[in-house]
Amino acid sequence: MSATVTFEVPSPYDPAAEPKAVTLSYARVGAGEPLLLLHGIGHHRQAWDPVIDILATERDVIAVDLPGFGASPALPDGFPHDLPTMTAVFSALCEALDLDRPHVAGNSLGGLLALELGREKRVRSVTTLSPAGFWSQPERRYAFGVLLAMRRAARSMPAPLVERLSRSAAGRSVLTSTIYARPGRRSPEAVVAETLALANAQRFTETLKAGVDIRFTDDVPGIPVTVAWGTRDLLLVRRQGVRAKRIIPKARLIRLPGCGHVPMNDDPALVARVLLDGSR
Known part of the structure; x- marks a missing residue:
């Protein structure tokens, strides 16, 4: 069912500043261990619709509209739409929804956010589909x-x-x-x-600009990480998956044959299996 939640988020840049209220739109369905789903830039939570019903047979699935995308309003004034702020927002969302270290899966920008949550030990597993942040500058x-x-x-x-x-x-x-x-x-x-x-999308340009200097260069030790890449990804080419494997040596690197950058619709059964396996 579609819902909204409003919660307080502390500034990632000024711990002494007053927390600000953030509102996000989300849909929640299923039962089992919680699985948080994060979409890519310019998309909305409905990107996950092709796999939701399969996932919900084994997981409590929470698909969220990122701030400034879909039905979620932009962040309040003074909160940039950058990686540290987004990570703080989703950490606070987990507390607001009483999600005790959920599994998290993300596509593209959502994959980068999922890895950040994993690096900070806020989640129990990370599964990413063509995550951003493993590019060269030309790419x-x-x-x-x-x-x-x-x-x-x-x-x-x-x-x-x-x-x-x-x-x-x-x-x-x-x-x-x-x-x-x-x-x-x-x-x-x-x-x-x-x-x-x-x-x-209200914050497309601001969010994109915030990613200009982003490179994910840290390992994510201590939790299971899966990195899956479509063989027909035209946006973030699949050799970036090999870089991700070098940076996160214990990650599972999986090919998604015949899938593009947003693979959930190209092969729902395969992607759902990857997401469930990654969260086991």
Whole structure:
């Protein structure tokens, strides 16, 4: 069921400052050990819909809209949309929802956030799908350029055009082939919703700028880490997974054959299995 929660978050930069109220939108379903799901930049929590029902058979699944994306409002004034602040927000969210060190899984930006939560020992396992932060500078510039182009395209298209394109497999490919290897499998309604989510994302630009100098360079010892990469990822190329394995030597590195950057829709059964195995 969709819900919102408001909670206090201390500043990661000034411990003496007054905590600020943050509100996030989320959906929660299932039973079992808690599993927190974090989506990528410009997307929304519905990115996880293809795997939610499978995960919910074994997990208490909490899919969250990141601050300034989907139905979640932006962070309050004085809170930048950067990695330390986002990590503080999700640590406080776990306390607000009484999640005692949940499992966490993330895609792209959400994968980077999941790894940060793991590095700080806030979670019991981390599973990442094409996580951000393992790029070279040329690869980062390429990815950011593609994301900016996607954002411009989404904002320039009238809603009736998006709806018309979504009705055919070819049209859905035009709208989403950068992130899906099999865009024709995405439902028309989902394609319309995520195109509008990208166009209307309140903090897309600020969040993207905050990632310019981000590189994930620390090991994540003491908890299980899984890094999965689609073989047809056109945004963050799969050799970045090899870098992730070098940095986190004990991580499981898994190939997702035939999957793109957002693999949940390309092969829901495979991705759900990876997420459940990673949280066991």
